[in-house]
Amino acid sequence: MAPLCPLLLILALVVAPGVRGACPVPADLKNADGTRTCAKLYDKSDPYYENCCAGAELSLEPGADLPYLPSNWANTASSLVVAQRCELTVWSLRGKGGKTRKFSAGTYPRLEEYRRGIFGNWANAISALYCRCRRVVAHPAPLDPHPELIRSLTQSGRP
Numbered sequence: 001m002a003p004l005c006p007l008l009l010i011l012a013l014v015v016a017p018g019v020r021g022a023c024p025v026p027a028d029l030k031n032a033d034g035t036r037t038c039a040k041l042y043d044k045s046d047p048y049y050e051n052c053c054a055g056a057e058l059s060l061e062p063g064a065d066l067p068y069l070p071s072n073w074a075n076t077a078s079s080l081v082v083a084q085r086c087e088l089t090v091w092s093l094r095g096k097g098g099k100t101r102k103f104s105a106g107t108y109p110r111l112e113e114y115r116r117g118i119f120g121n122w123a124n125a126i127s128a129l130y131c132r133c134r135r136v137v138a139h140p141a142p143l144d145p146h147p148e149l150i151r152s153l154t155q156s157g158r159p
Helices: 004-015 147-155
Strands: 039-044 054-062 079-093 096-110 130-131
Touching: none
Parallel strands: none
Antiparallel strands: 039 054, 039 079, 079 096, 079 130
């Protein structure tokens, strides 16, 4: 019976891999209608990374400026994900006071690991925030110089 137990455990992990929660990839942060999301905050984290980014979720649109978080979210976030080309600035006190930190694009499954001062951390410590995203600007194709200009430059000896 003893050799059977490890086999059953491995089988259970292989058959049900979707049972474990996980943080989304920053590139996947979009609303159901396809519009962009700047960041997502979650109220649950766990010592095991695969169980983080769970529980209630607060989605932030680009340009979200909340000096006073809703009462059910003040000092509640313990995991967060910031979308690509976005930045989330957080404050420890309401009205954008106290300690501050900027989170660049990425996944932050355990805010306990990010220091806030000497003795604190950012888990359950976010009271205000501002989320901004850079726009993607398509650059126009460079213009080709006029053929006569190229001929005159090559005849004059310039490269």
